[in-house]
Amino acid sequence: MSVLFLTMDKESLPEQLIVRLGQTVLTCPTTACFDGLPAALDRLAVGKALRVFADGFQGSKVIGGRRYWRVPVMEGEFLIEEAFGMQKGVGGGNFLILAEHADAALAAAEAAVLAMTNCPGVILPFPGGVVRSGSKVGSQRYKNMLATTNEAFSPTLRAVAPSALPEGVNSVLEIVLDGTDAPSIEAAMRVGIRAACLGGVRSISAGNYGGKLGPHHFPLRVIMGNAGKPA
Amino acid sequence: MVVLSLRTAPTRALELAGVTPDRLAQLAQREIAALPVRHGGRAAALGDFFAVKGERAARVRVDGDLRLAEGLGAGMTGGELVVEGHAGRDVGVAMTGGAIEVRGDAGDNAGGAHPGAARGMVGGEIVIRGNAGDDAGARMRRGLVVVTGDAGRGTGRGMIAGTAVVFGAIGPDAGRWTKRGSIVACGPVARPATFRYACTYRPPHVRVLLLYLRERRGLDVVERWITGRYDRYSGDLAELGKGEILQWAGE
Numbered sequence A: 001m002s003v004l005f006l007t008m009d010k011e012s013l014p015e016q017l018i019v020r021l022g023q024t025v026l027t028c029p030t031t032a033c034f035d036g037l038p039a040a041l042d043r044l045a046v047g048k049a050l051r052v053f054a055d056g057f058q059g060s061k062v063i064g065g066r067r068y069w070r071v072p073v074m075e076g077e078f079l080i081e082e083a084f085g086m087q088k089g090v091g092g093g094n095f096l097i098l099a100e101h102a103d104a105a106l107a108a109a110e111a112a113v114l115a116m117t118n119c120p121g122v123i124l125p126f127p128g129g130v131v132r133s134g135s136k137v138g139s140q141r142y143k144n145m146l147a148t149t150n151e152a153f154s155p156t157l158r159a160v161a162p163s164a165l166p167e168g169v170n171s172v173l174e175i176v177l178d179g180t181d182a183p184s185i186e187a188a189m190r191v192g193i194r195a196a197c198l199g200g201v202r203s204i205s206a207g208n209y210g211g212k213l214g215p216h217h218f219p220l221r222v223i224m225g226n227a228g229k230p231a
Numbered sequence B: 001m002v003v004l005s006l007r008t009a010p011t012r013a014l015e016l017a018g019v020t021p022d023r024l025a026q027l028a029q030r031e032i033a034a035l036p037v038r039h040g041g042r043a044a045a046l047g048d049f050f051a052v053k054g055e056r057a058a059r060v061r062v063d064g065d066l067r068l069a070e071g072l073g074a075g076m077t078g079g080e081l082v083v084e085g086h087a088g089r090d091v092g093v094a095m096t097g098g099a100i101e102v103r104g105d106a107g108d109n110a111g112g113a114h115p116g117a118a119r120g121m122v123g124g125e126i127v128i129r130g131n132a133g134d135d136a137g138a139r140m141r142r143g144l145v146v147v148t149g150d151a152g153r154g155t156g157r158g159m160i161a162g163t164a165v166v167f168g169a170i171g172p173d174a175g176r177w178t179k180r181g182s183i184v185a186c187g188p189v190a191r192p193a194t195f196r197y198a199c200t201y202r203p204p205h206v207r208v209l210l211l212y213l214r215e216r217r218g219l220d221v222v223e224r225w226i227t228g229r230y231d232r233y234s235g236d237l238a239e240l241g242k243g244e245i246l247q248w249a250g251e
Helices: A012-025 A046-054 A102-116 A182-196 B029-033 B204-215 B223-227
Strands: A042-044 A059-063 A066-073 A076-081 A084-086 A090-099 A135-137 A147-149 A171-179 A201-205 B002-006 B036-039 B042-045 B050-053 B059-063 B080-084 B099-102 B125-128 B144-147 B163-166 B182-185 B196-201 B229-235 B243-250
Touching: A012 A042, A012 A046, A046 A066, A046 A076, A059 B204, A066 B204, A076 B196, A076 B204, A090 A102, A090 A182, A102 A171, A102 A182, A102 A201, A171 A182, A182 A201, B029 B050, B163 B204, B182 B204, B204 B223, B223 B243
Parallel strands: B002 B059, B059 B080, B080 B099, B099 B125, B125 B144, B144 B163, B163 B182, B182 B243
Antiparallel strands: A042 A084, A059 A066, A066 A076, A090 A171, A090 A201, A135 A147, B002 B050, B036 B042, B196 B229, B229 B243
């Protein structure tokens, strides 16, 4: 199993990795932990930090030029690579599934998630891969909020706020993708969008955040290979 | 690649210490042939025994029956040395890096230490595709010695750290005086009494190591050694006791 960790900035990744690997992978029976980005120049000494869990009973091995730490545990032995690679990734790729009702939206979203599960270099960071509370950047009322509800796509606000929802749409779910690079995200979006086109789905859109979310933009028509043509 | 082909078989011990890939990488063909060696204790030149092909390369192949050649790759710091045939004693003694592959048997003290030295090999890899003599990996500080056949007495004797893997049988006194380090025994091993049984388990690093040897070094590693369980014996308890003998115990 390969896992991709993303943080908003470079500084918080080492701490997050140490805490999360220590609490979830080290504790989990039969696991071992290996670096998936050996070519990355930025190296985080995660195994080196976690080895002290062994309280002096740790040992190390160099195999094929890579150093591993052996941590004796009750189940047997936990093996973790000394250093893990860090590189700049891309976060926040997304598309919206606009459906006639919540059941259809969820069925389409789950089909998309299933189809994207094996796409390399991409994770779906939210539970189950599906987001019901797609957001907009900032707030129109509360200054300290970084993100608030996306009223343009909230069906219950259709009558009281400017709405982006076509007629007949009563539920919207979002798929959010983070990845190692933009092409990986685009490839996964293509797979996911195709899989999401099931009965009860009226259209596929995306939260474009006025282009303010970050430097990478994923225009759906370009991704799906029919730029300029109607959806 | 530099190829050294044996054309005059030595009649006595031929000391080749210093004929290392990292050194040959700096030298022209004529300089390589002029490198000093000792034959039966007397000074000679490498070119007296070997035909030299190629120059200035850190990949070196030595062809011929080299059972009388001592110290092949001794003290090497990097590069790659392949011995096409049997090798004598002291292969890779005190080496610090690089890789040696012996496609035949190797003599005593492969990956070991110079006489009186506190430590032997401190880095790199030695693969012996055959049997090894006594004291393979003796006093090694870091690195890997792999023997695909049987190993003699005192394998990993006085190891400070590092790993020795033997696919065949290991003779008496394996790991005697070991501080740290691992001896992985896929076959039978004569274990000193100062090693104490700990448990039977699947050591994850052995799996990683054996997969590395199979996939990256092309060795014929049997699947049941990769997936199998190993008896762990800690020792030498007359020393630091942080070393181990891992003996294959079945699937």
